Amino acid sequence: MKTILYIIQKEFKQIFRNKAMLPIIFVMPLIQLIILSNAATFDIKNIKFAYVDHDHTSTSRAIVKKFNASTYFSVLSDFPSNEVANDAMLNGKVDVVLEIPQYFERDLQNEKRNNLGVTINAIDGAAAGVENAYVLQIIQSLNNNLMMDLLNPTDALTIRPKNITTLPSFWYNETLNYKTFMVPGILVLLVTMITLFLSGMNIVREKEIGTLEQINVTPIKKSQFIIGKLFPFWVIGLAILTVGLIIAKVIFNVPIVGSLLLMYLYTSIYILVVLGIGLFISNFTDTQQQAMFIAWFFMVIFILMSGLFTPIESMPKWAQTITDFNPIKYFVEVMRMVMLKGSGLVDIMPQLLNTLLFALIMNGLAVWSYKKTN
Amino acid sequence: MKRFVGFIKKEFYHIFRDRRSLFILFGMPIAQILLFGFAITNEINNVEIAILDHSKDATTKEIINKISASKYFSINEFIERESEIENAFKKGKIKAVLNFEKDFSKNFIKEKHANIQVITDATDPNTANTISNYVNAIIKQYQKELNKDVTIAYQVIPETRMVYNPELKSVYMFVPGVMTVILMLVSAMMTSISITREKELGTMEILLVSPLKPSQVIIGKVFPYIFLSIINATVIVLLSIFIFNMPIHGSLVLLAFESVVFIITALALGILISTISATQQTAMMISLMGLMLPVILLSGFIFPISSMPLPLQFISNIIPAKWFIIIIKGIMLKGVGLQFLWKETLILLVMTVFFIGLSVKKYKIRLE
Numbered sequence: 127m128k129t130i131l132y133i134i135q136k137e138f139k140q141i142f143r144n145k146a147m148l149p150i151i152f153v154m155p156l157i158q159l160i161i162l163s164n165a166a167t168f169d170i171k172n173i174k175f176a177y178v179d180h181d182h183t184s185t186s187r188a189i190v191k192k193f194n195a196s197t198y199f200s201v202l203s204d205f206p207s208n209e210v211a212n213d214a215m216l217n218g219k220v221d222v223v224l225e226i227p228q229y230f231e232r233d234l235q236n237e238k239r240n241n242l243g244v245t246i247n248a249i250d251g252a253a254a255g256v257e258n259a260y261v262l263q264i265i266q267s268l269n270n271n272l273m274m275d276l277l278n279p280t281d282a283l284t285i286r287p288k289n290i291t292t293l294p295s296f297w298y299n300e301t302l303n304y305k306t307f308m309v310p311g312i313l314v315l316l317v318t319m320i321t322l323f324l325s326g327m328n329i330v331r332e333k334e335i336g337t338l339e340q341i342n343v344t345p346i347k348k349s350q351f352i353i354g355k356l357f358p359f360w361v362i363g364l365a366i367l368t369v370g371l372i373i374a375k376v377i378f379n380v381p382i383v384g385s386l387l388l389m390y391l392y393t394s395i396y397i398l399v400v401l402g403i404g405l406f407i408s409n410f411t412d413t414q415q416q417a418m419f420i421a422w423f424f425m426v427i428f429i430l431m432s433g434l435f436t437p438i439e440s441m442p443k444w445a446q447t448i449t450d451f452n453p454i455k456y457f458v459e460v461m462r463m464v465m466l467k468g469s470g471l472v473d474i475m476p477q478l479l480n481t482l483l484f485a486l487i488m489n490g491l492a493v494w495s496y497k498k499t500n
Numbered sequence: 501m502k503r504f505v506g507f508i509k510k511e512f513y514h515i516f517r518d519r520r521s522l523f524i525l526f527g528m529p530i531a532q533i534l535l536f537g538f539a540i541t542n543e544i545n546n547v548e549i550a551i552l553d554h555s556k557d558a559t560t561k562e563i564i565n566k567i568s569a570s571k572y573f574s575i576n577e578f579i580e581r582e583s584e585i586e587n588a589f590k591k592g593k594i595k596a597v598l599n600f601e602k603d604f605s606k607n608f609i610k611e612k613h614a615n616i617q618v619i620t621d622a623t624d625p626n627t628a629n630t631i632s633n634y635v636n637a638i639i640k641q642y643q644k645e646l647n648k649d650v651t652i653a654y655q656v657i658p659e660t661r662m663v664y665n666p667e668l669k670s671v672y673m674f675v676p677g678v679m680t681v682i683l684m685l686v687s688a689m690m691t692s693i694s695i696t697r698e699k700e701l702g703t704m705e706i707l708l709v710s711p712l713k714p715s716q717v718i719i720g721k722v723f724p725y726i727f728l729s730i731i732n733a734t735v736i737v738l739l740s741i742f743i744f745n746m747p748i749h750g751s752l753v754l755l756a757f758e759s760v761v762f763i764i765t766a767l768a769l770g771i772l773i774s775t776i777s778a779t780q781q782t783a784m785m786i787s788l789m790g791l792m793l794p795v796i797l798l799s800g801f802i803f804p805i806s807s808m809p810l811p812l813q814f815i816s817n818i819i820p821a822k823w824f825i826i827i828i829k830g831i832m833l834k835g836v837g838l839q840f841l842w843k844e845t846l847i848l849l850v851m852t853v854f855f856i857g858l859s860v861k862k863y864k865i866r867l868e
Contacts, residue, residue: 146777150785158793164809165797165816168626171807189656215663216836218826221806234656244660249833251668252543253804258660259633265658272656289613290563290639294632296622297589304625315793323788327781335700411520415693418784419524422685422792427531435802436540437627439547439595445539459592466623469590 129346133354141358151324151362152369155316159370160377163312166435167304170256175199177224178211183231189242192268193224198260211245221247222257298383298466305378310461311434313370318454319425321363321397325404326421327414328355329496334413348496356401363397364390374465384464388471392460395481399453402488409495428454453484503712507720514694515724525690525728529682529736536674537744543670544630548576549596550588555604563616566642567598572634589621596620596631664833675740676828677801679733680821683759684766684795685787687729691722691770692783700779714863722767729763749835758831758845762824765848768855769820775862795821823847 142148175193179186194201202220205211211223225243234240244261248254299306332338341351367390374380404421411417430436431445432454438446449455456477463469471478516522549567553560568575576594579585585597599617601607608614618635620628665672695718698704707717737755740746748755770787777783797803798812799821805813816822823844830836830844838845 144779144781146779146782147785150782150789154785154789158789161812161815162793162797165812166803167807168803169807170804174806216830216834216840218830240656242656242658244658246660246662248662248665248668249829250673250804251665251670252673254662254665254668258662261658261660265656269656290608290643291613291615292632292636292639293615293617294636295617295619296625296628296632297619299622299625299628302622302625302629307624307626312793319789319792323785327784331781413518413697414780414784415690415697416518416520418689418693418788419521422689422788423524423528423531426528426681426792427535429796430532430535430540437544437547437624440541440543440545441539445535448539462623463590463592467590467592467621469592473590473592 130350130354130357133346133351134357137355137358141362151320152366155320155366156369156373159309159312159316159373163305163309163378166308166312168252169302169304170253170260171198172200173198173222173257173260174202174220175222175224176202176205176211176214176220177226178205178208179226180228181226181230185231185234186226189224189226189268192264196260196264215245215247221253222261224261306380306466307462309374309378309380310465311458313367313374314454314457314461315429315434316370317363317366317393317397318400318428318457320366321359321400322404322421322425323418324362325356325359325401326407326417328359329405329408330411330414330417349493352405352493352496356405359401359404360394360397363400364394367393380465382465383468384466384470385468388474389461389464392457392464392474392478392481395478395485396453396457398485399481399488402485402492403453405492406488406495409492409497428452431455432458434458450480453481456481504716504720507712507716508723511694511720511724515728525686526732526735528686529678529732530739532678532682533675533736533739534743536678537671537740540674541670543668544572544627544634546574547572547596547627547631548594549573549598549631550577550579550585550594551575552579552582552585552597552599554600554602555606557605559605559608559614560600563600563639563642564598566638567635570634570638572631585619594621595624595627596635598635669744671740671744672746672833674801675736675744675746676825676832677796677799679736679828680762680799680824681792681795681801682736683729683733683763683824684821685791686732687725687763687766688770688773688791689784689787690725690728691767692773692777692787693780694725695721695771695774696777696780696783699774718771718859718863722771725767725770726760726763729766730760733759733763746832748832750831750837754838754841755828755831758824758827758841758848761845761848761852762820762827765820765824765852765855768852768859772855772859772862775859775864794819798822800825820848820851 141151177190177193179190190201193199199222205214205223208225211220211225214220215223223245225245227241227243230240230242242265244258246254246257296302329338332341371382371386371389375382403424407417407420411420431449431452433449434454438449438455441449460474460477463474551564553564564575567573577588579588579597582599588594588597597619599619601615601617604614616639618632620631622628662668698707708714712720737748741748773783773786777786795801798805798816798819800816801821805816805822808816827841827844830841
């Protein structure tokens with residue numbers, strides 16, 4: 127026991143003496159949490175919109191006015207011709223172009239229907255879908271107005287179409303605030319990245335500098351050494367979680383509905399998984415460069431397959447099966463469920479058990495693969 | 501010159517002898533492109549939903565059939581009471597509940613008006629909003645079928661053209677992003693590590709007292725990575741063309757030129773990182789922690805920059821990745837030439853000069 131304490135003491139001293147690393151460990155993640163949570167939004171706002179009006183009538187102006195009034199579109203400019211609009215789109219200055227053809231008003235009155243040209247930059251397919259939906263909404267309301275103008279009240283009653291209204295109701299996040307969703311997720315990432323990179327590099331560093339050999343010839347047991355090595359990072363992980371939660375609450379006003387105790391319980395097991403992976407990588411590599419590279423490789427795949435940025439349900443079945451082996455996925459789920467919905471121990475039991483299993487396997491492998499002799 | 505060539509040779513040996521890193525260096529882009537192309541999409545499909553049907557009549561049944569027939573939704577369970585909704589959400593399996601009011605058919609036929617409540621789990625606002633819109637669209641479609649006889653006067657019909665990506669494939673969005681992230685991280689991280697490694701192991705001293713000039717040492721260090729990054733970029737472009745049928749509307753030569761410019765920018769950033777960090781650990785943490793998330797999040801790779809708050813839109817301008825993504829999308833998907841992209845290219849070049857200038861200023865030829 128005393129031996130472990132000494133190792134832990136040594137590790138903490140090494141961490142706190144490295145003045146270049148301290149801000150990277152403690153300040154950078156939190157600044158990233160504060161800044162990047164604002165960046166991660168799929169909300170489509172300030173759509174770069176322009177129009178080409180070949181008609182110049184009261185109807186065409188009314189249409190433009192409707193787009194102008196919408197909060198989604200920022201109406202950039204009135205282009206004189208399609209060519210100019212096209213160039214602007216190639217330049218990336220506009221993303222949506224509305225084209226009102228000549229004689230639009232006249233034809234609408236004569237034929238009772240007419241077409242509007244809408245061109246959308248669809249490189250970001252998801253955003254283009256949303257932009258299209260907004261355009262349709264505006265034109266829908268335009269059509270309703272036109273209908274009201276035309277019909278006299280008695281007509282309106284007899285030919286009134288049957289109507290089903292859908293009433294949306296957004297639970298747990300009524301204002302659809304994206305930060306509420308992203309802050310817990312990004313916090314998960316930061317805790318994972320810091321603990322994985324630090325633990326992955328730690329032992330291999332001693333190997334590379336040659337100090338590992340010195341430790342190997344001491345009477346320190348394998349398990350003591352590993353516990354002593356990993357404990358400080360476990361503490362750092364929980365410390366980052368704590369500060370992150372405070373930031374989430376104070377700066378982003380993210381509701382913390384569920385039990386804090388449950389979050390800490392889960393996280394303390396989760397960090398063990400990450401440390402186990404880090405240690406395992408450490409054992410199988412010879413240089414820090416290799417270790418980092420491998421850690422980075424898995425990190426990127428774990429992040430992308432975690433459901434943090436893109437929904438897991440949309441993935442094909444085989445990919446969903448792969449995500450079952452991704453510890454970050456469970457952490458993201460648990461944080462969001464407990465923090466935002468107030469899920470209890472029973473609700474997160476599957477995730478908890480899986481994580482526990484991973485922790486046992488990874489640490490078992492790590493201890494097994496660590497050899498005191500070459 | 502001969503010395504310099506020898507030095508470059510040494511660097512190549514270093515890299516090729518480290519099989520594990522090499523494997524990852526080339527395996528990484530392939531794995532990522534395949535994942536993004538096949539697995540990761542921000543479209544919404546097969547969302548599991550629950551139904552709470554208070555009337556259970558012909559109309560609600562028909563609507564439920566329509567919903568379950570769509571590829572967007574699969575019905576996970578039928579629940580009986582409002583009180584069960586909360587529990588269903590907490591388990592985290594279902595994302596939405598459709599709540600049909602009592603006497604749905606009766607209201608619909610007699611009053612010509614009926615309500616469906618769409619309750620969504622808005623912890624993920626994007627999915628919630630999309631679900632809500634899709635349900636609405638399905639129901640509007642159904643309504644249209646029923647109202648066929650009622651002629652609606654005066655209609656403006658938008659004719660939408662989705663340009664550059666008519667099928668709205670998300671891989672078009674991701675390929676430029678993945679390419680940028682990989683080139684950025686590989687170049688910046690590998691160079692910064694390989695230079696600080698010499699510092700940490702003490703071999704930098706040997707290089708500094710050798711007749712090689714400091715600039716030759718740095719260029720020699722960086723050179724192999726230019727070569728490797730170009731191979732990586734080529735692999736990514738080939739994969740995206742042959743597996744995902746991504747078009748290259750613009751000029752391949754221009755694409756190659758811009759990629760080299762960006763690789764050099766990233767390498768310059770790597771050199772800068774190595775001059776300000778003493779150990780590999782610091783260099784790695786700066787290039788990984790400091791670059792990974794900003795490059796993924798602030799470059800327009802996944803999240804649209806125009807939706808971000810203004811200060812962040814401003815910050816995104818100093819991320820080289822943002823400009824490169826604009827350039828690749830321009831060349832591959834829009835087919836534009838240098839006359840549209842000179843500004844972005846110039847920005848990358850200026851950044852490169854700035855990084856190199858700063859590194860030269862900070863570079864110490866003597867060790868303390």
